[in-house]
Amino acid sequence: MSRTAELIITQANIHTMDAHCPRAEAIAIRDGRILAVGSNRDIEALANSGTRRIDAQGRLLLPGLQDTHVHFQLSSADMYHSADLYEAQTLDELLSTIRDFAKANPNKLWVRGVGFSTSRFTPEQLTKEALDNVTDGRPALMFANDYHNGWANSAAFAAAGVHPGSPEPENGSYLRLADGTPKGWLIEDAIWAMGRIAPSYTDDDFLEAMAHYSKVFNSRGITGVLDAMVSRNYMKNYQASFERADLTLRVRATSKVFAHKPLAEQLNDLIDLRRTYQGDRVSLHSAKFFLDGTLENGTAVLLQPRSDNGGNAELMFTQEQINEYFAAFDRERFQLHVHSIADGAVRAAIDGIEYARKHNGTWDARHQLAHLQVVEPSDIPRMRELGILGNFQTLWAQPIPDTDRIADAMLGPARTPWIYPIGECIRQGVTCMLSSDWGVTSFDPFQIIQCAVTRQDPTAGEHGPVHTPQHRISVEDAISGYTINAAHAAWRDDCTGSLSVGKYADLIIVDRDLFSISPYDIGQTQVLLTLLEGQEVHRHQQFGG
Template sequence: MSDHLLINGRVHTMDPALPQARAILIRDGIIAAVGGDDIPALAKPGARITDLGGRLVLPGFQDAHTHLLSGGTDLATAAQLYEAEDSDRLAQLIRSHAAAHPDLPLLVGAGWQPGIFGDHNLTAAWLDPLTGSRPALIYDSSFHSACFNTAALAMAGITADTHAPPNGHILRDTAGQATGMLHEDAIPWALERLPGFTDDQLLAGLMAGQAHANRHGITGVIDAKITATEARIYARAARENLLTLRVAGAAHVSEADTPETALARLSALRTAHLGPDFHINAAKFFMDGVFENRSAACLAPYADEAGGNAPCMFRHDQTLALMTALDAARFQIHVHVIGDAACSRALDGLEAALAANGPWPASHQITHLQLVAPADFPRLARLAMANIQPLWARFDPKIPDIALDMIGPARLPTTYAFRDLLKLGAGFALSSDWPVSTLNPFEIIETAITRQARTKDHPGPPFLPDQALSVTECVAGYTINAARASWRDGYSGRLSPGFSADLIVTDQDIFSCAPAQISATRVLLTLFRGQEVWRDPYFR
């Protein structure tokens, strides 16, 4: 590779030693120099020169909680149901997808919205006329619920006598027959009995997902649920030099695991996938589900009329034993937490691990953090990074948010309370949880600042505006902090000599534009290791 010189830019390096610069010299995929008018003289003869025209340059963004392979596969193969606002439109999307893909052995849809659809109006009987005799299922936008058609229920062997797996739910009618709706761990359990995608199809999905990520300026991710399938496909892409971003993996730990089984499986995965572009370093726990299917674990009952609650998905003693053993083996712990009881349980596990094993730079992460008990804010700041999805911290202008009814007004102030966490010194990283919500970092950053939906979506009032973040904090959350969360802050996350040349150029300066305009930002150029992995067609 010859030298590549970028000049006349507004470079935010995220390096405290040189926060801003005008020029960057890239050599062999590594940043050779950063500075001002002195940098061009360091380039070798024949260097490629890009005049940035005063545009903003940032380190490549890193999404610290996403499901890149499954999201890309859905992007390439599934009916996109996210925008459906009534049953007629939902049916039209499913029917059109089935007609357009007659050869798919399994029809999949993704993204129906809880608050409009759910247990009350999605059944196998409703889905059957749209999908015919082929097995089919449609996921909600959180991927914690899915409606199966009759063919899929039969193929999965679900009858009136079928018991749901641990942490799974099979919804039944008054006669005891499965309606078609499955929640939580019942979904992957049923999927094991249905036709799957080939490795070539999954690889094509990965290519679609990472192209989508590169277009939005993303050069690194944490895939927050690694099973043998994800490990196999990411490893193949790395082996064939197809990765245009870095993947850190959090390997799934289930309720059926013991410390011995979890350590054996995760250690084998870690040894087999050491990087640099794909490495497994973390253990992923789902401590609860989601409010939308009433599987979020809370310290007090839900506040809506139906009430009730849900247990944590790991027992207390099991949590402490698993986390202590995995921490001792130097795995990062990455925990899905929605309800405040789930957060407390996860923090108990991390506290036990710290007491048994002592401190080390693990950057353990608690992710989502929809509801946190006030007593747990200082514990979280002391024990883990907050891995947050700010897009969710807003009133949705279209979709009724049934979770807010379940949380209730008394607990509302501790809902997505990001500023309170940062005041206590909590480490944090920003992320999307794609495909649950948009992968676009600029939409997410705007919401983190405004706590509202985009202007074009006719937003309501801000959601707890005193919990808003700043632009600078958000950029740190997507760069230096996300790199630390991914265990690659020694060579990525900032624009410094010796670091990988992972950077983006944008069409506007998000530090100076109006906050409500940030979501309109376009990435004009994305470099990964100095190579172009995305260029806007209009950028010259």
Template sequence: MAQAAPDLILFNADIRTMDPLRPRAEALAVKEGRLTAIGRDDEIRALANGRTKKIDAGGRLALPGFQDTHIHLQDSGTDFSSSANLEECRTVEQFQTVLRAFAARRPDDPIVRGTGWYSGIFGAHNLDRAMLDAAVPDRPVLTYASDGHNAAINSKACEAIGLDASVADPENGKFVRDAKGVPTGLIYEDATEWVRRRLPKLPLDAYYDGVRFGQAHCNRHGITGVLDALVRERHMKVYCDLDRAGELTVRVRATAKVNPDETVEGALERLDALRRGFKTPMAQVHSAKFFLDGVLENRTAVMIEDYSDTQGGNAELFFEREQLRQLFIAFDAARYQLHVHVIGDGATRVALDDIEAARQANGAWPSLHQLAHVQVIDPADIPRLRELGVVANIQPLWARCEPSVTEVALPMIGEARGRWMYPWRTILDSGAPYAVSSDWGVSTLNPFAIMQVAVTRRPEYRKSNYPAFVEEECLTVEQVVRGYTTRAAEVAWRAEETGSLIPGKFADLILIDRDIFTIDPYEIGGTQVDLTLLGGREVHRAAGFAG
């Protein structure tokens, strides 16, 4: 029986399949969303008939679609589509100008929202309600830092929610206060959630639009799969509704947050309901999210030893130790992947200890539990990642000489521990499983800007004459690409159908405008994606690509 003609063929391409059995090819064929053949141009073109769509790659590099396994797709898409974008602001005056202009364009918004300010520049010394009042005095203002761990509100917002000196700090949160104990408007960690719940809510439609905005941004940068790093019921409703309507253009795995005030039974019951009740072919919950600490910028990262600067001290773990151990054991037994936020080396050690306890209680299984960020790790703990099969989910963009590193983090932890900040090459060389991700909207989701920093340890807008941050920890292009493809597919539990270009898998692939494996590494960040296919369907085509 003759093989049915493919729906689509791609030819005249330099295909890197990420399949060790057939690493390179020239052409491929797609039928009903899946790859059916891969090989030489003449072989694949012979399979086509008059109804087959034909794409001439023009010699471009083709790769599996990238997967970002730690990204806040829905929330960041919503933020950037409904808020003032403060990412480029580097002075108080710029911050105020952007916020003021945004408020003027949206006079009917009951609250003026902003997102993306840089906590390496803005903080208790220059960001408070008075600074925001000078930009928008007549409506509540809520602005988030790019890291999501800090926010700032103006006087109208403080009045609207009743935030004054009498209000105590919530658990795992802090209101920055002046000398009289009055909140300044700057808020840390879970205090941001306390504020958010008391201010006017966005309409549900804004989140559907946010996903549309965010997934289009992903597709333009070659991303076909994500792991949304913090979801609740609203997130999953939106994702599943969009999938049923045929509107999703990224594959979504999701991790649902477990709160420190929940019982083991209550948390399991809630996440089980999410996992059962919100599941479509393209969207589902697969992991439980735990924040063990905060960030160095606001001194909520948990270290093994106290901070090294003159202020000293340390942060407290966000969970009680025995409670955390029991939660890890219970969720591991229920076959959830654990997705654990760790910044300080103390939080990293606790996470490894309690994952080891879960393994001892329940036995080993291919969970690929993830530690997200791992900003600082004690070198004695690095071998444990491989031994326990724990994934280091890394964000290489942050490993560069920028104010948040050189002026904030390093003075806090000192030179000795600073050597083990973002030690990516050492972790990979240890044999630990890993994935590469962005944490968008904390920072850009552009995989090629991230890749350039990963292989140079310098900001993507700098060249080789700029200081590198611990240069011996540079990665290779191959390692980063695998961190976005085969490795990412494994940790998202979809390696059987995605991550490499092999017949039978989904035709999720990208064409890019340069060979990132051979060019000057300082040119990688400028890479443009000319075509993105999801299941053989075009979800992005650059204006200049006519293939």
């Protein structure tokens, strides 16, 4: 291998996230990989007249960030092709946004929207009739910001055959009036059942949206994602986008397993998907399970009944199914990626993973639990002992009055101290990642890092209210959650996640030293340069290095 660098970056404040060589001044790159890391003098010695040079001007240089729980393809299309409802604060604003979108897009067969708040709007407000009034007779389907609730109009229900006496979908429901007529609100898999009736996005729609959002993600320092729920067609689109040179992200993926479908059929399908897509840039490695829903719509599963009304939800798989399905996918060496909101679902997932290990033996599985909104403290050491990773969306670990009122009432004072307990997980040795769950909420990694460190609203400053401050984490742990730990979770720490010799040159330069500034300034960080395999995929207009 030639020792002459194609590109060198000098005068940098490098945090490599490699414990064997944690700090450096400069880095050399050749053939898309890291040739050397060291002092300015050592790296300059690897350059010649043909070497490209970047002067980092003393800025912080980090490995590229990786978001290990994101719905990248679906959310790209939803954001690019649907009404954006995230900012609507009142019913009038919500309806006005949908009306304007419908008028601006008269040729769309269905009117789509995404992002309304389930803690701000209620089923009593979001009736089918209210949506009828702003969608000019066309079927309409709106996704909530959590993607666990939805809202449809009369034409959509008619198209889907939902009427008094019609069956409810598996793991979902249509809220109904006393006579069985649908009200307008949809829960869990009822949304996806309705979505299958609506015309789907075309492949060109997906490709156009992904090309746009790949660059947007790059501009915030993200070079890799783990798509948390893909289909066969999604994988085909990812590969096509990569081959067109439009996909400037690494994509690892997980595909959803259903309780009502035969195990053998689903297992064989995922084996085939994994065999088909196993490149460094596009690959599938994981089986996705939803064990519960959300606290806000009452579908989260608790170990003990709710404090407000004594109720509880049911697991979306029985424990026997969990054990059987987990063991089968673990035996075939799939990572398990488990949606587990409340402590009942967390316990069921841990029990299932323990069952799989007893039957299949120990291997480097890196099974992960996503969300972990409420965890029973005794389950944290079990996660460590079983090598289970914790995948946290720490943007949600700030005070959010609308949702906090719901959670506090449901959980009561004994359980609320264990909301999003990433701090205690890290202290007890659980490997944890930070991620976004975009498009549920923003994918901005610096806002998410700031929330992880402060547990406060990034816009409120240091004197704002704090959510469960005992679970704050350090800047170092937060950045690890986006770099080396994220690469570990995505099964690509052999080639990414740290700035180590031989790994891909996926890296970023930012405008401030995250390790020394006030944590309340982290969210304002600007990315000056992003490289993927040594190639620029983003350069800030003000960076002249």
